[in-house]
Amino acid sequence: MSELLHRIKVFVYRINEGLPHYLLLKPDQGIEAMWGPIQGDLGFGEKLESAIRRKVMDDTGMSPPGQLLDLQMPGRWTIGDEEIVEWSFGFHSITQPDPERIQRHWAQYRWAEFGDAYPRLGFEMDRAAIMRLHTLLNAA
Numbered sequence: 001m002s003e004l005l006h007r008i009k010v011f012v013y014r015i016n017e018g019l020p021h022y023l024l025l026k027p028d029q030g031i032e033a034m035w036g037p038i039q040g041d042l043g044f045g046e047k048l049e050s051a052i053r054r055k056v057m058d059d060t061g062m063s064p065p066g067q068l069l070d071l072q073m074p075g076r077w078t079i080g081d082e083e084i085v086e087w088s089f090g091f092h093s094i095t096q097p098d099p100e101r102i103q104r105h106w107a108q109y110r111w112a113e114f115g116d117a118y119p120r121l122g123f124e125m126d127r128a129a130i131m132r133l134h135t136l137l138n139a140a
Helices: 048-060 099-105 114-120 124-139
Strands: 003-016 019-026 038-041 065-070 075-079 082-093 108-113
Touching: 003 048, 003 124, 019 114, 019 124, 038 048, 048 065, 048 082, 048 099, 082 124, 108 114, 114 124
Parallel strands: 003 082
Antiparallel strands: 003 019, 003 038, 019 108, 065 082, 075 082
């Protein structure tokens, strides 16, 4: 019997001089660490929106979002006896990260325009998600 796990990925962005800039985070895992979005697990019975707000606040100190965008591209895969469903969202930041809080959770962070952010992301699913977010933001 497999266990079903739900995870979230949150791509934080802000608008600077009319252009979106994306928050990239790098965990402290040495040379193998890759840039990516905020990510975490859904608590038992927790709603997606409350999990997103909790995780962003815990990891960066930023709240509330100006807008929360469902990227409508869930990922699903199986690893051993675990089935994982991953939900991707955009989070419009209207505040700056708290440096103390962000340093507790991440080795490095940076704001990047799309042209810099896209190639730095370590996973293809993350690149597809930021591409969709960037397209949605430019279409608005």
